[in-house]
Amino acid sequence: MPRIKRITRRDIRRNELAEAVQKVALFIKHNPRRVLQYSAIAGGCLIFLFIASSLVKRAMNIPKEELSQVLFAYHYGGPSEDVKQGFVRYKKKHKGKLSDIAWVYKGISERKLNEYATSTETLSSFLEKNKDHYLSSSCLVALGNIAEEEGDYKKAIEYYKEAQAKNDYLYSYTERRIEKLNEYMEKPAIGTPTANIP
Secondary structure (H helix, E strand, O other): OOOOOOOOHHHHHHHHHHHHHHHHHHHHHHOHHHHHHHHHHHHHHHHHHHHHHHHHHHHHHHHHHHHHHHHHHHHHHOOOHHHHHHHHHHHHHOOOHHHHHHHHHHHHHHHHOOOHHHHHHHHHHHHHHOOOOOOHHHHHHHHHHHHHHHOOHHHHHHHHHHHHHHOOOOHHHHHHHHHHHHHHHHOOOOOOHHHHOO
16 A cells, blocks of 8 residues: 655645645736736836936935045045045036035145145135134134144144134144144254154
8 A cells, every 4th residue: 555645744744835826827818908008107206216216326426435435445445536536526517515625636646646735725725714614623624734744833823723722622633733733843853743644
């Protein structure tokens, strides 16, 4: 006598799946028009969502992505002529807060490339137009660093004090720079006070 096969959960699941497929096939066979309508609506919704998401992504992310690439190159590759030109291109193409960030970084890049005159001009022009901008204190610190590197310590102290008045976050850095410059101006030592800038 043949042995009776035991029914397992796997077999039950297979049967349930086969029944579900049969029901779907019967529904499609008996209601082709309804299936066509539902699939057209679903396809239209998917196409609409795809187009809408791509438009939103284009409108929102392209300027940010472009700027983030230049900032990435600046922070990890260091300032260079190409990075500086990347900030210039971004500023020409886009308007708004992000282009202000690009312009300030252009000035800071110029400072780090020892182009003090153009850096001073860039940062000063930004400050003239945006006195109450949140980046104005960073511009003042950069201008103070330029004046310090050029040897105009009194002007550097003025920039640092102005930056202190605008931003408490920079207070410790600017206070330390002012102390070092005052010490240096009181008793000239060998070297410059910029030698130990962190």
